[in-house]
Amino acid sequence: MKFMKSLISLFVASTFALLPGNGRAQTNPPLVAATNAVSYASAVLPGKGLAQHPFLLTGEADSRNKEQTLYVVRAGKVAWSYTVPSYDTNHVMEELGDATMLSNGNIVFCRKVGASEVTPDKKIIWNIESPKGAEIHSIQPIGLDHVLVTVNAHPPKLMLINTKTGAMEKELTLPAARTNGSPHLQFRRVHQTAAGTYLAAHLLDNKVSEYDADGKGIWTYAVNGPWSATRLKNGNTLIAANRKILEVNHDGNVVWDFSPTNAPDYRMFIFQEVSRLANGNTVVCSWCPGGIRSPTNWPGSVQVLEISPEKKIVWALSQWKDPDLGPASSIQLLDEPSLPENPGDQQR
Numbered sequence: 157m158k159f160m161k162s163l164i165s166l167f168v169a170s171t172f173a174l175l176p177g178n179g180r181a182q183t184n185p186p187l188v189a190a191t192n193a194v195s196y197a198s199a200v201l202p203g204k205g206l207a208q209h210p211f212l213l214t215g216e217a218d219s220r221n222k223e224q225t226l227y228v229v230r231a232g233k234v235a236w237s238y239t240v241p242s243y244d245t246n247h248v249m250e251e252l253g254d255a256t257m258l259s260n261g262n263i264v265f266c267r268k269v270g271a272s273e274v275t276p277d278k279k280i281i282w283n284i285e286s287p288k289g290a291e292i293h294s295i296q297p298i299g300l301d302h303v304l305v306t307v308n309a310h311p312p313k314l315m316l317i318n319t320k321t322g323a324m325e326k327e328l329t330l331p332a333a334r335t336n337g338s339p340h341l342q343f344r345r346v347h348q349t350a351a352g353t354y355l356a357a358h359l360l361d362n363k364v365s366e367y368d369a370d371g372k373g374i375w376t377y378a379v380n381g382p383w384s385a386t387r388l389k390n391g392n393t394l395i396a397a398n399r400k401i402l403e404v405n406h407d408g409n410v411v412w413d414f415s416p417t418n419a420p421d422y423r424m425f426i427f428q429e430v431s432r433l434a435n436g437n438t439v440v441c442s443w444c445p446g447g448i449r450s451p452t453n454w455p456g457s458v459q460v461l462e463i464s465p466e467k468k469i470v471w472a473l474s475q476w477k478d479p480d481l482g483p484a485s486s487i488q489l490l491d492e493p494s495l496p497e498n499p500g501d502q503q504r
Contacts, residue, residue, distance in 0.1 A: 201458070201472040201473075201474060202469055202470055202471060202472055203462065203470060203471030203472060203473070204232070204471070205232065205473065205475070206229055206232040206233065206473070206475060207231065207232035208462070208471045208473070209471075209489045209490070209491050210228075210229060210230040210231070210489070210490040210491050211228075211229050211487050211488060211489050211490055212226065212227070212228050212255055212256075212257050212263065212486075212487065212488040212490065213226070213227045213229065213459075213460075213481055213484055213486070213487050214226050214227075214252035214253065214255045214265065214484075214485055214486045214487075215252060215441075215443070215459075215481070215482045215483035215484045215485045215486075216251035216252050216253055216268075216443070216445075216483065216485045217249060217251055217445045217483060218242070218445075218482040218483050219242070219249075219445070219451060220451045220454075220482075221242060221482070222241070222242050223239040223240065223241060223242055224239065224240050224241075224242055224250055224251070224252050224267070225237050225238065225239045225252075225482070226238045226239075226252060226255055226263065226265060227479070227481055228257070228490075230490070234479050236276065238263070238274055238278055240252070240267050244269045248268070248269055249268070250267040250268055250269050251267060251268040251293070251485075252265060252266075252267055252485060252486070253265075253266050253267070253268070253293045253294065253295075253344070253345075253485055253486060254266050254293070254294050254295045254296065254345060254486055255486050255488065256295075256296065256297050256488060256496050256497070257488060257490065257496060258297055258300060258496055258497050259300070259495050259496065259497060260300060261275070261276045262274065262275050262276070262281070264295055264296075264297045264303055265295065266292045266293060266294065266295040266305075267292075268286070268291045268292060268293060269285065269286050269291070269292070270283060270284055270285040270286055270292060271283070271284050271286075271292050271295045271303070271305055272284075273303075273319060281319075282303075282319040284305065284317070286307060289309065289310075289339075290307050290308060290309040290339065291307070291308040291309075291339060291340055292305060292306070292307055292308070293306070293308060293343065293344050293345075294306035294343055294344060294345050294346045294347070296346075296347045296348060296499070297496065297497040298316065298348060298497065298499060299497050299498075300497055301318060301319055301320045302316060302317065302318055302319060302325070303316075303317050303319055304316055304317075304346070304347070304348055304354075305317055306330070306343050306346040306356075308339035308340065308341075308342040308343055309339050309342075310332075310335055310336065310339060311329045311330070311332065311335070312329070312330045312332050312339065312342050312343060313327060313328070313329060313330065314326075314327070314328045314329075314330055314346060314354065314371070315327050315328075328354075328367070328370075328371035329371065330343065330346070330356065330367070330371070331365075331373070332358075332360070332361065333360070333361045334360060334361075341359045341360040342358070342359065342360050342361075343356055343357060343358060343359060344357045344359050344382070344383050344384060344428075345357050345383070345384040345385065345429065347386070347499065348499040348500075349366075349387040349499060349500050350387070350389075350498075350499055350500025350501070351387075351500075352369055352499075353366050353367060353368055353369070353374065353387075354366065354367045354368075354371075355385050355386070355387055355393070356385070357382040357383055357384050357385045357395075358382065359381060359382060359383060362378060362379065362380050362381065362382070363376050363377060363378050363379065363382070364376065364377045364379060364382050364385040364393065364395055365377075366387075375406065377393065377395070377404055377408055379395060379397045379402065380397060380398060381397050381398035382395055382396070382397040383396050383397065383398070383426070383427065383428045383429070384396045384428060384429045384430055386430065386431060386432070386503050387500060387503065388403070388432055388503050388504065389500075389503060389504055391405070391406060392404060392405050392406075392411060393405075394430055394431070394432055394438070394503075395430070396427040396428060396429065396430035396440055397427070398426055398427065399415060399416060399424065399425075399426065399427060400413060400414065400415040400427065401413060401414040401415070401427055401430055401438065401440055401463075412465070414438070414440075414463055414467055418467045419461075419467070419469050422458055422461075422469065422472065423457065423458075424442050424458065424461070425442050425443060425444045425448065425457065426442070426443045426444075427440050427441070427442060427443075428440075428441045428442075428443045428484070428485045428486065429441045429485065429486045429487060431487075431489075431502065431503060432503055432504045433462075433489065433492060433504060434492060434493065434504050436464070436465050436504070437462050437463060437464050437465070437470060438462070438463045438465075439460065439461070439462045439463075439487060439489060440460070440461050440463070441459065441460055441484040441485055441486060441487050442457070442458055442459060442460065442461060442484065443483050443484060443485050444457045444459070444483050444484075445483050454476065454482075454483065455476035455477070455480075456474060456476060457474065457476075458472045458473065458474045459473050459474060459475065459481060459483070459484035460472070460473040460484055460487055461473075488502070
């Protein structure tokens with residue numbers, strides 16, 4: 157495993173000297189086994205289950221297991237997986253968030269306590285650890301040899317890192333309303349757009365904001381609890397915010413939305429990553445730990461939904477055994493034509 161020691165030293169010196177010395181945030185409860193499961197899914201789910209699409213799936217906070225797993229599913233079966241420990245050496249839970257398979261087959265992913273790039277033969281070729289008191293919930297490949305990393309901290313930082321040389325080629329300080337306490341909820345999925353701007357889901361500050369290349373705010377939209385925001389090719393912004401999905405235009409007008417009231421036969425929880433497909437449908441991860449705390453109630457809930465423009469659910473994935481994919485936070489459909497390392501290329 158290649159650790160970016162020079163990068164970490166620079167990062168700690170420039171940023172983390174400002175952090176309070178109270179240790180990592182968010183100590184988690186012990187692992188709990190799931191028993192006596194209650195089903196919340198419809199009896200017959202639309203779509204083809206695991207065979208609907210090939211995909212890469214990650215899920216955070218699966219407290220049932222000693223490991224957290226990234227899954228690649230092809231032809232209805234798990235074709236590849238990679239695990240990280242559920243807890244690091246400081247007993248802080250590793251939370252799988254952003255994950256992207258590149259065109260060369262490597263996967264770039266974050267895990268709260270760090271971020272890595274892993275090859276198909278499961279070799280880590282790049283890695284960074286989040287220093288004490290900080291968390292990484294957002295990573296985006298920029299080409300095949302750069303990553304955009306957002307670090308929740310005091311202050312939060314956005315960094316462009318060359319994964320070949322270890323050099324930090326750009327660093328911006330992002331605004332955050334709260335400057336003390338845990339940085340856990342500051343940001344999710346801060347990504348560069350095709351236009352070179354940065355679109356940030358301010359989870360704690362209840363807004364989505366866009367910043368120019370120098371970090372100056374150029375657009376904002378107030379919304380409660382945004383987990384992800386993506387800029388569509390039509391210029392609108394697709395947002396997943398707790399229990400609703402919104403497509404808003406530049407003027408802040410909602411032009412499409414979806415919520416559990418549109419599909420009363422399904423019980424839905426916290427919407428995390430959301431994306432728009434080439435066929436016009438919308439795919440979203442429904443993360444269950446935030447909606448039903450007890451792991452005994454997770455099996456049977458729906459992890460992924462594909463929704464038509466008419467708000468009809470055309471695919472619902474509920475896969476809790478043979479294999480058990482666990483909670484869902486991030487999904488990349490591998491049958492969408494795109495170069496995933498090109499910013500904005502996956503959005504329609």
